[in-house]
Amino acid sequence: MSAATVQTTHDEAHGHEVPYATQIRSNRLGLWLFLFSELFLFGALFTSRFVLWGNTRPDLSQEVGLLATGVLLLSSYFMYRSETGAAYGDQKRFLRSALIAALMGLLFFIMVVVMEWNVFGLSGSLFGIELFGHLKPSDGVYGGVFYAMTGMHALHVLSGIVLILIIWWNGRRGVFTPERHWGVEATAIYWHYVDVVWIFFYPALYLMGQPA
Amino acid sequence: MNENKAAAYRLGYITLAILAVLTIIEFFAAIYLGSLVFLFIIAIIKAAVIIQNFMHISRLWREENH
Numbered sequence: 001m002s003a004a005t006v007q008t009t010h011d012e013a014h015g016h017e018v019p020y021a022t023q024i025r026s027n028r029l030g031l032w033l034f035l036f037s038e039l040f041l042f043g044a045l046f047t048s049r050f051v052l053w054g055n056t057r058p059d060l061s062q063e064v065g066l067l068a069t070g071v072l073l074l075s076s077y078f079m080y081r082s083e084t085g086a087a088y089g090d091q092k093r094f095l096r097s098a099l100i101a102a103l104m105g106l107l108f109f110i111m112v113v114v115m116e117w118n119v120f121g122l123s124g125s126l127f128g129i130e131l132f133g134h135l136k137p138s139d140g141v142y143g144g145v146f147y148a149m150t151g152m153h154a155l156h157v158l159s160g161i162v163l164i165l166i167i168w169w170n171g172r173r174g175v176f177t178p179e180r181h182w183g184v185e186a187t188a189i190y191w192h193y194v195d196v197v198w199i200f201f202y203p204a205l206y207l208m209g210q211p212a
Numbered sequence: 213m214n215e216n217k218a219a220a221y222r223l224g225y226i227t228l229a230i231l232a233v234l235t236i237i238e239f240f241a242a243i244y245l246g247s248l249v250f251l252f253i254i255a256i257i258k259a260a261v262i263i264q265n266f267m268h269i270s271r272l273w274r275e276e277n278h
Contacts (some may be wrong), residue, residue, distance in 0.1 A: 029272065076266060077227070087220070190266075192266045192267045199255050203252075203254075203255055206242075207239070207242035208242070208248050209248075
């Protein structure tokens with residue numbers, strides 16, 4: 001008798017094996033609790049914006065902010081399509097949508113880091129729209145709060161992209177089935193959460209208050 | 213099964229459309245109204261739509277059948 005058989009017999013005899021449905025419910029609750037704990041981090045950053053900036057805001061490119069928001073919302077939509085595809089055994093749509101979601105997430109990341117942070121010190125405009133930001137982390141409370149908020153969010157975007165690429169890779173290998181695809185569901189929930197955070201950060205950074 | 217699948221994809225399109233409309237309203241409301249409260253309300257509605265339709269928060273209370 002192999003070790004695996006002995007273990008299975010032991011689990012069956014003592015009822016150690018958790019039913020899949022119970023396991024999923026626990027996983028789901030655990031993930032939501034984790035996201036709730038993240039709320040304190042983002043909530044603190046969000047509050048600091050109002051305490052330190054008051055009814056003012058830095059002069060940021062409205063068009064870039066709107067475009068970045070649109071890209072992230074579209075990415076969230078493709079992640080939803082991907083999860084729905086996995087849930088209904090639509091493998092092609094699941095994989096294709098996951099890849100599009102990751103690419104759009106990457107585009108959002110590039111828009112924040114390359115255009116808004118302007119890490120390469122570029123300058124230029126298109127149709128009269130200034131493409132590259134000029135705010136520096138050392139620019140007092142404006143720079144400090146802006147970089148803390150967008151930086152922490154960008155870090156979550158980056159980790160979300162990695163998670164999407166992992167489920168895409170595993171999906172190609174046929175790991176997920178319509179009955180068992182918790183990895184896809186968890187990644188989708190995390191990705192949408194990152195989107196929800198931006199839904200509050202976008203108006204707080206770009207729209208609320210008078211330009212300083 | 214096919215009806216459920218079509219409904220699920222349809223929910224995605226509808227949610228995206230709602231989010232797009234609210235984002236555009238938010239953008240122009242900031243320019244022409246400049247009301248913090250209004251912008252907050254739009255952000256809360258957008259977040260609620262995503263949490264309900266994309267994140268499926270109701271699954272937390274639902275019994276799994278697989």
